[in-house]
Amino acid sequence: xxxxxxxxxxxxxxxxxxxxxxxxxxxxxxxxxxxxxxxxxxxxxxxxxxxxxxxxxxxxxxxxxxxxxxxxxxxxxxxxxxxxxxxxxxxxxxxxxxx
Amino acid sequence: xxxxxxxxxxxxxxxxxxxxxxxxxxxxxxxxxxxxxxxxxxxxxxxxxxxxxxxxxxxxxxxxxxxxxxxxxxxxxxxxxxxxxxxxxxxxxxxxxxxxxxxxxxxxxxxxxxxxxxxxxxxxxxxxxxxxxxxxxxxxxxxxxxxxxxxxxxxxxxxxxxxxxxxxxxxxxxxxxxxxxxxxxxxxxxxxxxxxxxxxxxxxxxxxxxxxxxxxxxxxxxxxxxxxxxxxxxxxxxxxxxxxxxxxxxxxxxxxxxxxxxxxxxxxxxxxxxxxxxxxxxxxxxxxxxxxxxxxxxxxxxxxxxxxxxxxxxxxxxxxxxxxxxxxxxxxxxxxxxxxxxxxxxxxxxxxxxxxxxxxxxxxxxxxxxxxxxxxxxxxxxxxxxxxxxxxxxxxxxxxxxxxxxxxxxxxxxxxxxxxxxxxxxxxxxxxxxxxxxxxxxxxxxxxxxxxxxxxxxxxxxxxxxxxxxxxxxxxxxxxxxxxxxxxxxxxxxxxxxxxxxxxxxxxxxxxxxxxxxxxxxxxxxxxxxxxxxxxxxxxxxxxxxxxxxxxxxxx
Numbered sequence: 001x002x003x004x005x006x007x008x009x010x011x012x013x014x015x016x017x018x019x020x021x022x023x024x025x026x027x028x029x030x031x032x033x034x035x036x037x038x039x040x041x042x043x044x045x046x047x048x049x050x051x052x053x054x055x056x057x058x059x060x061x062x063x064x065x066x067x068x069x070x071x072x073x074x075x076x077x078x079x080x081x082x083x084x085x086x087x088x089x090x091x092x093x094x095x096x097x098x099x
Numbered sequence: 100x101x102x103x104x105x106x107x108x109x110x111x112x113x114x115x116x117x118x119x120x121x122x123x124x125x126x127x128x129x130x131x132x133x134x135x136x137x138x139x140x141x142x143x144x145x146x147x148x149x150x151x152x153x154x155x156x157x158x159x160x161x162x163x164x165x166x167x168x169x170x171x172x173x174x175x176x177x178x179x180x181x182x183x184x185x186x187x188x189x190x191x192x193x194x195x196x197x198x199x200x201x202x203x204x205x206x207x208x209x210x211x212x213x214x215x216x217x218x219x220x221x222x223x224x225x226x227x228x229x230x231x232x233x234x235x236x237x238x239x240x241x242x243x244x245x246x247x248x249x250x251x252x253x254x255x256x257x258x259x260x261x262x263x264x265x266x267x268x269x270x271x272x273x274x275x276x277x278x279x280x281x282x283x284x285x286x287x288x289x290x291x292x293x294x295x296x297x298x299x300x301x302x303x304x305x306x307x308x309x310x311x312x313x314x315x316x317x318x319x320x321x322x323x324x325x326x327x328x329x330x331x332x333x334x335x336x337x338x339x340x341x342x343x344x345x346x347x348x349x350x351x352x353x354x355x356x357x358x359x360x361x362x363x364x365x366x367x368x369x370x371x372x373x374x375x376x377x378x379x380x381x382x383x384x385x386x387x388x389x390x391x392x393x394x395x396x397x398x399x400x401x402x403x404x405x406x407x408x409x410x411x412x413x414x415x416x417x418x419x420x421x422x423x424x425x426x427x428x429x430x431x432x433x434x435x436x437x438x439x440x441x442x443x444x445x446x447x448x449x450x451x452x453x454x455x456x457x458x459x460x461x462x463x464x465x466x467x468x469x470x471x472x473x474x475x476x477x478x479x480x481x482x483x484x485x486x487x488x489x490x491x492x493x494x495x496x497x498x499x500x501x502x503x504x505x506x507x508x509x510x511x512x513x514x515x516x517x518x519x520x521x522x523x524x525x526x527x528x529x530x531x532x533x534x535x536x537x538x539x540x541x542x543x544x545x546x547x548x549x550x551x552x553x554x555x556x557x558x559x560x561x562x563x564x565x566x567x568x569x570x571x572x573x574x575x576x577x578x579x580x581x582x583x584x585x586x587x588x589x590x591x592x593x594x595x596x597x598x599x600x601x602x603x604x605x606x607x608x609x610x611x612x613x614x615x616x617x618x619x620x621x622x623x624x625x626x627x628x629x630x631x632x633x634x635x636x637x638x639x640x641x642x643x644x645x646x647x648x649x650x651x652x653x654x655x
Binding site for chain 1: 126132150195196536585
């Protein structure tokens with residue numbers, strides 16, 4: 001599947017396109033298929049996201065969205081060396097899938 | 100240390116106001132990211148993996164207690180309670196919000212600090228010897244010359260859009276503690292027949308094409324020092340490549356022209372500039388130098404030497420000489436020019452910790468110690484540690500006790516635990532692999548096994564990508580993280596040095612996974628321990644026996 005990610009303009013926080021807006025949680029990301037370019041152009045023009053891009057992902061057996069590239073997996077949860085600063089989903093999904 | 104005059108303060112305040120307006124327009128949607136990006140980068144604001152990152156300049160690594168206290172305040176007020184000290188003697192905050200950034204810069208300006216020219220294709224923060232002004236072996240204090248260069252290079256209209264970023268280091272001793280020859284320009288202040296002058300090296304650097312800078316001028320009279328630097332920059336600005344960012348650093352120009360031709364062109368430009376008269380007046384250098392006058396050290400009769408210290412603490416279980424305190428004194432202090440004093444290194448490398456990170460509470464402890472015990476002076480070291488430059492030997496027990504209580508008492512300077520590591524894939528958008536976890540696991544492993552002291556001086560440096568922010572080319576052991584089909588992979592290299600015996604490390608062979616490269620580090624240290632002769636460091640043994648015994652042990 002193809003998902004969209006970027007950073008929040010004000011805070012810089014990592015965000016994921018959930019179909020109607022931008023979520024802090026990777027599990028909210030939706031498959032955008034062929035609409036990626038159109039959504040990216042529209043959202044960036046509206047200043048609702050900073051430096052957005054499309055990336056590949058899969059959905060695991062438990063229904064969690066898992067970005068394909070290691071860089072996007074690290075972005076999804078936060079620095080692996082400061083798990084105390086991770087986004088809250090890390091407490092639920094664990095870290096073993098990131099690296 | 101240098102204090103801003105009204106011009107300095109006005110320039111910094113004006114820049115804060117300008118950036119506040121730019122950030123407001125970006126947040127209001129009046130600027131696109133393409134328009135805003137060069138503006139924020141000029142003010143040290145990057146967009147990293149998880150958030151904006153603000154890089155604050157610490158000129159030649161020198162700061163005082165009120166500045167360090169403000170860095171702690173910034174960490175608490177606008178970030179997440181910590182900061183990361185870098186290999187350019189700066190500090191980075193990893194979680195700054197765009198909407199807060201101008202306020203953070205305004206707070207910094209109240210203590211004469213800023214983030215100007217910490218990014219972009221301009222002359223970056225001038226770095227120097229962290230022992231400057233204190234080292235027993237320096238010819239003069241290099242900081243007045245570094246400060247003059249800072250003032251010359253700040254907002255220099257001709258050098259705002261160079262082909263690529265430009266890094267300068269200024270030292271003043273035979274020993275190189277600033278990786279001087281791995282800079283775009285390296286300057287060594289020297290004395291010849293009593294006259295102070297500058298030795299210039301140009302075209303060094305790390306990154307994807309590491310090069311050691313050749314000597315381009317053995318002696319420039321000090322009253323022509325800025326003029327010569329201007330000539331070096333002018334030739335680079337005119338002929339440095341702008342068509343390919345990977346070929347745009349001055350090292351490529353010097354390499355492609357050849358050092359002799361580059362020197363010829365610089366000399367020609369230098370002669371022209373001498374006729375124009377661009378050198379600041381000598382009085383300005385004298386004015387700056389006054390700020391760097393030696394502090395009022397106590398008379399030697401009032402201070403102890405290290406032997407006296409040892410006898411004074413004998414029998415006190417809190418300050419054992421064979422362990423803890425004594426080990427810290429032996430490992431983390433450096434000879435001072437004033438009798439009865441040393442420079443004391445504050446390690447930001449606890450075993451298993453993140454190299455260069457300090458909490459706001461730790462910064463406040465360090466600020467207090469600087470005020471009480473080091474004439475209100477502090478330094479940031481390019482090794483990602485901090486330094487109290489002027490500590491009475493008699494005060495070392497009190498200083499160490501406070502540091503140890505704050506988790507800052509590790510006795511590991513220049514050992515295998517004193518690892519330089521870039522932020523890597525845990526924070527950096529350019530990285531291919533994580534650096535910090537490797538540093539944590541290696542330091543922890545050597546600390547737990549008790550082999551750190553046995554191995555002795557061993558400089559291990561880790562970069563998470565080819566840009567080499569972790570200086571892996573200059574490591575006695577270097578590690579470079581790469582992306583191998585979506586997985587982290589690590590290349591091991593041996594034999595680098597950023598000191599006066601500068602050399603570039605060579606790759607051992609095929610890379611390793613994370614566990615594999617940690618085992619490989621252990622293997623090469625075992626080869627060293629089995630092969631070394633009396634007094635040989637790892638680097639000395641490598642240079643004597645060559646790569647083959649290490650390769651044989653690693654790959655069979």
